[in-house]
Amino acid sequence: MDFDLNLPKFLADNFEFTINGVKPTTFYLGSTTPVAANPGQLEVQVKLFGLIPVRHMTVSVVPEIRVIPGGQAIGVMVESEGVMVVGRSAIVDEKGIRHNPAAEAGVELGDVLIKVNGQKVETESQVRDIINKLGQDGKSLDMELRDRHSKEIYKTRIKPIYCNETKRYRIGLFVRDSTAGVGTMTFFDPQTKSYGALGHIISDIDTCQPINLDRGKIVAARIEGIRIGRKGQPGEKMGVFRGENDISGTITKNTNCGIFGKLNKAPKNIYGNGTVPVAMAGEVKEGPAEIYTVLKGDKIEKFKIQIEQVNPHSTEGKGMIIKIVDQRLLQKTGGIIQGMSGSPIIQDGKLVGAVTHVFINDPSRGYGVLAEWMLYDSGVLPKHVSERNYAEFGAMTNIAC
Structure with missing residues (x-):
C-alpha cells in the first residue's frame, strides 16, 4: 500500500508516520511511503518532527x-418490475372522436405501471386484458405508477375507451415488460460464484430510462455477424x-456499472486455469492494454487498445x-460497437475495467468502467471500503454498447 503525500524530500524527512499507533520498521522517506499491511482498517497518523499532528487518516486495506x-458473448434477458410505459397513442371511438385518457391523466413515457385496482401487473398481455375487462364492465382503473423522474409512487384514475380500430377497450398506452439483447461478460469470481457483465445499466430502448429489475x-450467445x-x-x-449449456445464471442487480448475479457453473477460461488480479482504481494508468471479446461464433480474441485517460474519482461509466x-x-468493426459492452480490459496482467460506451462521432474511442x-x-x-459518490449521468455524446 502506498501513501502519496506529494512532499519535497526536505520536508518528508521531518515527518513521522504511525500505523495503528506503531511506527513502521521500514519506509521510504520522500513522497511515497510503502507500508505492508493485512486487510482491515488502519489508523494512520502523520506528525511533523514527531510532535505536531498534521494528518489523521482511517484507511481500508x-x-x-x-x-x-x-x-x-452472452444473451441478456431482463424482466422489469411492473410494466414500463414506452408509448402513447390516441384512441378513436365508434363516433370517430379521438381520446387519449392516459395522457390526460398525466402518465408519461418512462413511468412504470405497478398496480391496477390493487392487482400487481407483470406482463403486457395481463395489462391489456385487465383494461379490456374493466372497460366492458363500465369501470374505471385505479392505477399505481412510479414516476420516471422522482421514482415516487403516484396514483391516478382512468376510464377505458372503446377503440373502434382494435375492437377492445384501451387507455392509450403502449407498455413493455421485458427486454433482451447481446452483451459481453467481464469477470467471474470463483470464490463467490458471482459475475459482472456489460459495464453499464440496462435501459429501455425507447424511453432510455433504467429498467427496474424484477x-x-x-x-451463452453466438455472434453471427457484425x-x-x-x-x-x-x-x-x-x-x-x-x-444454458455453456453459460447460465441469474441477474440480481442492474446498476450504473453493469449487471451482476450468480452463475450456475464456472465459465471456461481460455487463457488457462488460473485467475488474474483485479486492479484498484489507483493502479490503472494511461498506456497500452488489451480487450477480450468475440467477433465470430464463440471464439474470444485479444485486441490492442490504448488507455488515453484515467479518472479514478469520476462517475462510474x-x-x-x-x-x-x-x-x-478496426477493419472488422470500425471500433467500439454495441454488444461489445462488458469486454474486459487487461493491463499488465490485471483486470482494470470493461468497455462501456462509444463516442458517436469517433467509433474508435469510448469510455470504460473501472x-x-x-x-x-x-x-x-x-x-x-470505498466512499463512492453516485451521480446521474448528464447529457453525453455516446451510447451504451
Whole structure:
C-alpha cells in the first residue's frame, strides 16, 4: 500500500508516520511511503518532527481479488418490475372522436405501471386484458405508477375507451415488460460464484430510462455477424442465444456499472486455469492494454487498445477513455460497437475495467468502467471500503454498447 503525500524530500524527512499507533520498521522517506499491511482498517497518523499532528487518516486495506476474465458473448434477458410505459397513442371511438385518457391523466413515457385496482401487473398481455375487462364492465382503473423522474409512487384514475380500430377497450398506452439483447461478460469470481457483465445499466430502448429489475437471466450467445460502426452510426454485434449449456445464471442487480448475479457453473477460461488480479482504481494508468471479446461464433480474441485517460474519482461509466488501436479490430468493426459492452480490459496482467460506451462521432474511442467499481456493485468487494459518490449521468455524446 502506498501513501502519496506529494512532499519535497526536505520536508518528508521531518515527518513521522504511525500505523495503528506503531511506527513502521521500514519506509521510504520522500513522497511515497510503502507500508505492508493485512486487510482491515488502519489508523494512520502523520506528525511533523514527531510532535505536531498534521494528518489523521482511517484507511481500508483491501485484500487482493482474483477473478477469471470474461470476454464471452452472452444473451441478456431482463424482466422489469411492473410494466414500463414506452408509448402513447390516441384512441378513436365508434363516433370517430379521438381520446387519449392516459395522457390526460398525466402518465408519461418512462413511468412504470405497478398496480391496477390493487392487482400487481407483470406482463403486457395481463395489462391489456385487465383494461379490456374493466372497460366492458363500465369501470374505471385505479392505477399505481412510479414516476420516471422522482421514482415516487403516484396514483391516478382512468376510464377505458372503446377503440373502434382494435375492437377492445384501451387507455392509450403502449407498455413493455421485458427486454433482451447481446452483451459481453467481464469477470467471474470463483470464490463467490458471482459475475459482472456489460459495464453499464440496462435501459429501455425507447424511453432510455433504467429498467427496474424484477428478474432476469443470462445465457451463452453466438455472434453471427457484425454491422460496422461509422461516424454517427454505431455498429453492433448480431447474435443468437445458444441456451444454458455453456453459460447460465441469474441477474440480481442492474446498476450504473453493469449487471451482476450468480452463475450456475464456472465459465471456461481460455487463457488457462488460473485467475488474474483485479486492479484498484489507483493502479490503472494511461498506456497500452488489451480487450477480450468475440467477433465470430464463440471464439474470444485479444485486441490492442490504448488507455488515453484515467479518472479514478469520476462517475462510474467514465472511469477511463479508451481508443482502439488494433487495425484488425478496426477493419472488422470500425471500433467500439454495441454488444461489445462488458469486454474486459487487461493491463499488465490485471483486470482494470470493461468497455462501456462509444463516442458517436469517433467509433474508435469510448469510455470504460473501472473494475473496482464493478467489484463493489457485484458484492465481491464490500462497499464500506470505498466512499463512492453516485451521480446521474448528464447529457453525453455516446451510447451504451
